[in-house]
Amino acid sequence: MAKTIMVVDDSASLRQVVGIALKGAGYEVIEGRDGVDALSKCTGQKIHLVVCDVNMPNMDGITFVKQFKQLPNYKFTPVIMLTTESQESKKEEGKAAGARAWVVKPFKPEVLLGAVAKLVLP
Amino acid sequence: MKNSTGVTSKTIVPLGLAAAGALGTVVAGWSAWGWFTLIWAVLLLGAAAWLTRDTGFSASAATGDNPMIDNYLASREHFGDAVLPVWCRHIENSRTQMEEAVSDLASRFSSIVDKLDNALHVSGAANQSGSSMTEVFAHSETQLGSVVTSMKSAMASKHAMLGQIKDLERFTRELRGMAEGVASIAAQTNLLALNAAIEAARAGPAGAGFAVVATEVRMLSMRSAETGKEITNRVGLISSAILAASQAAEQSSEAEDKSMQSAEGMIEAVLNEFRQMTDALVQSSELLKQESVGIQGEVGEALVQLQFQDRVSQVMSHVRENMERLPAVLREHRAAYEASGVLDALDPDVLLRELQKTYAMAEEHAVHSGARLAAPAATDADEVTFF
Numbered sequence: 018m019a020k021t022i023m024v025v026d027d028s029a030s031l032r033q034v035v036g037i038a039l040k041g042a043g044y045e046v047i048e049g050r051d052g053v054d055a056l057s058k059c060t061g062q063k064i065h066l067v068v069c070d071v072n073m074p075n076m077d078g079i080t081f082v083k084q085f086k087q088l089p090n091y092k093f094t095p096v097i098m099l100t101t102e103s104q105e106s107k108k109e110e111g112k113a114a115g116a117r118a119w120v121v122k123p124f125k126p127e128v129l130l131g132a133v134a135k136l137v138l139p
Numbered sequence: 140m141k142n143s144t145g146v147t148s149k150t151i152v153p154l155g156l157a158a159a160g161a162l163g164t165v166v167a168g169w170s171a172w173g174w175f176t177l178i179w180a181v182l183l184l185g186a187a188a189w190l191t192r193d194t195g196f197s198a199s200a201a202t203g204d205n206p207m208i209d210n211y212l213a214s215r216e217h218f219g220d221a222v223l224p225v226w227c228r229h230i231e232n233s234r235t236q237m238e239e240a241v242s243d244l245a246s247r248f249s250s251i252v253d254k255l256d257n258a259l260h261v262s263g264a265a266n267q268s269g270s271s272m273t274e275v276f277a278h279s280e281t282q283l284g285s286v287v288t289s290m291k292s293a294m295a296s297k298h299a300m301l302g303q304i305k306d307l308e309r310f311t312r313e314l315r316g317m318a319e320g321v322a323s324i325a326a327q328t329n330l331l332a333l334n335a336a337i338e339a340a341r342a343g344p345a346g347a348g349f350a351v352v353a354t355e356v357r358m359l360s361m362r363s364a365e366t367g368k369e370i371t372n373r374v375g376l377i378s379s380a381i382l383a384a385s386q387a388a389e390q391s392s393e394a395e396d397k398s399m400q401s402a403e404g405m406i407e408a409v410l411n412e413f414r415q416m417t418d419a420l421v422q423s424s425e426l427l428k429q430e431s432v433g434i435q436g437e438v439g440e441a442l443v444q445l446q447f448q449d450r451v452s453q454v455m456s457h458v459r460e461n462m463e464r465l466p467a468v469l470r471e472h473r474a475a476y477e478a479s480g481v482l483d484a485l486d487p488d489v490l491l492r493e494l495q496k497t498y499a500m501a502e503e504h505a506v507h508s509g510a511r512l513a514a515p516a517a518t519d520a521d522e523v524t525f526f
Contacts, residue, residue, distance in 0.1 A: 028449040029238060033245030034442050041252055041435075072453070072499050101450055101500040112526040119524040123446035125517040126439045132523050 020065040020137055023058070025049040025081060026099070027073040031122070035068055035099065038126035039133070052076025052084070061090050065138040068129070069116075071100035071107060079107075082114040095136040099124060208482065212473040219466035227459050234455045241448035248445070252438055259431045272417045279413075283406050290399055297392055304385045311378040318370035325364035332357035443517040450514075454503060461494040 022044045024035045036046045047064070049055025051073040067085065071078040082096050095117040100107075103121045111119055118132050335353035339346035468490060476482050491507075498504055505512055 030241040
């Protein structure tokens with residue numbers, strides 16, 4: 018069965034682009050427009066990995082990861098931060114929140130897929 | 140702009156206005172108020188000189204005392220309130236339109252990728268059926284080959300039969316020879332019997348018994364001659380029948396040989412065509428696969444390029460939010476003037492610092508400090524940070 022990946026980004030075009038790359042590799046994709054929207058879609062179903070933006074309205078990526086990791090079903094779900102933000106301090110915040118990888122936009126599909134394949138839950 | 144004496148027009152206008160006001164006051168009020176009016180005029184000029192002392196604008200000791208400054212600040216605030224929301228709406232509208240367009244473009248790409256995947260899948264299946272077609276081809280080739288072989292062995296046994304028929308012909312020829320031998324023996328026996336009869340007649344009554352034997356022998360020889368003739372006739376009939384059969388067999392064998400050859404040629408031609416077709420199919424599906432891989436690479440590149448919208452959108456949002464702050468900054472400036480009575484210069488650093496705080500990308504910082512940058516390159520695998 019195809020593995021499910023959640024893509025959280027406020028830019029519709031970027032969600033599309035990430036979605037194309039992931040669907041092309043055989044993953045199923047759930048989309049979240051921001052942290053709040055994404056959390057509302059975490060209803061206990063199996064999510065094998067999350068690809069998350071940092072700067073978003075309503076709830077930013079770092080806050081989302083912290084809250085997502087509090088949910089019992091998703092404690093061990095790996096999160097990749099995919100962002101234009103390249104500051105070391107932000108990376109540290111992401112690491113502290115529980116993210117497993119940091120990818121700077123713009124990304125090459127194969128690079129993202131490599132990171133996804135490395136981290137995705139079995 | 141400077142006039143000949145080097146005094147700015149900004150200084151001239153308020154001073155001139157104040158001077159005119161003072162003069163007017165003096166002319167109009169001299170008769171009624173005398174020195175008091177003159178003092179007021181001097182104060183007015185002094186105030187104008189103070190106002191224009193270096194920047195050309197300064198508050199008098201108490202706020203709201205100078206209607207011109209009040210008006211100016213109010214109009215500036217009005218300007219900000221009126222213009223900036225329009226600018227911001229345009230930026231936001233463009234940003235939204237771009238987002239929708241790029242999103243649509245991305246979904247089109249997505250559908251292209253899907254279709255490509257399907258095509259690849261179908262071509263992969265065709266390729267599989269191509270390989271099974273090659274198998275079918277090989278199988279048919281073997282089967283047709285065995286048909287040809289069995290046909291050839293049937294032909295060979297027919298040829299053997301033809302040889303046997305020809306042997307029969309030889310036997311009948313021998314039989315005919317033997318029958319002729321019987322006929323010649325009968326003729327000689329007849330002559331012998333005739334001689335014996337003559338000798339018996341010469342012997343007279345003593346030869347009467349011998350004459351009987353001679354007659355019997357002669358009758359036997361005549362019967363053998365008849366039998367021999369009959370055998371010859373029959374053998375002739377058999378021989379001509381065998382000859383006809385052998386000729387017919389030979390003709391049909393030749394015809395079969397020919398049709399056998401043409402069948403073999405046709406089978407070969409059909410198999411060749413079939414092979415060409417399967418080869419072409421396998422080649423074209425291989426080509427399709429290669430092309431698809433190329434196109435997928437192109438789509439991957441396009442996916443990198445399409446991410447520009449996200450960056451541009453962020454930059455536009457940051458600038459828009461900063462622009463939206465300007466009316467408030469103007470309002471605060473006016474409030475500060477009204478509170479302190481000091482008209483400070485507008486500080487650009489306030490907004491610039493706020494703008495800088497919103498930056499997420501290294502690109503924005505670079506552009507802020509005056510650099511012109513090409514779009515950043517896509518992340519390489521070694522730039523991914525794992526925690």
